[in-house]
Amino acid sequence: MTGQSLWLARHGETEWSAAGRHTSRTDLPLTARGEEEARALGRVLRTVAFDLVESSPLERARRTAELAGLAPRLDYDLVEWDYGELEGLTTEQIRHRYPGWTIWAGPWPGGESAADVAARADRVIDRLLDLPGTARALLVGHGHFLRVLAARWLCQDPSAGQHLMAATATISILSWEHGLPAVRCWNVPPVGPAIAQAMAN
DSSP states (O other): OOSSSSEEOOOOOOOHHHBBBOOOOSOOOOOEEEEHHHHHHHHTTSSSSSSEEEEEESHHHHHHHHHHOOOOEEEGSSOOOOOGGGOOOOOHHHHHHHHOOOOOBBTTTTTTTTHHHHHHHHHHHHHHHOOOOOOEEEEEEEEEHHHHHHHHTTTGGGGGGOOOOOOOTTTEEEEEEEEEEEEEEEOOOSSSSSHHHHHOO
């Protein structure tokens, strides 16, 4: 395998993520379970030699990185999708106002459009592609943003992220196959045979 590899780690659980509430710029701490999830991430991620480690500056991502034993550079392009007036609401609550609503199709009153988020993801990817061809990078961030980033890595519309679920404290790896961008693994918890197999590839 040649080409850069991009490891993605979603932050640990917060009260709002556990309740399905959309959380962008509200700077929530991790729950006790989220802290344990972060430590479990660290037991895997500390065994990998990364050339670059970056984190969203929001507390839930920074604290996840800290508890995982990482020392990331903060990158404001990694913050979560800005939900604007929909902040703190569940999908069910939003659909009372906008029937059939999804984050992928909008609307996004007072927040970012899918194209806005994709532009940030593209900047992150462009910076990674400037690294040496065998570089390995780790990003600690947020569910919807990381899903958009994966879609853009695959040269797809940001709405392709709707097909990629991302649980808290999971690891995903984007890489290359035969010169084409590819997904090596997705949404893998940091325990068990699945992560061991992903790391062995």
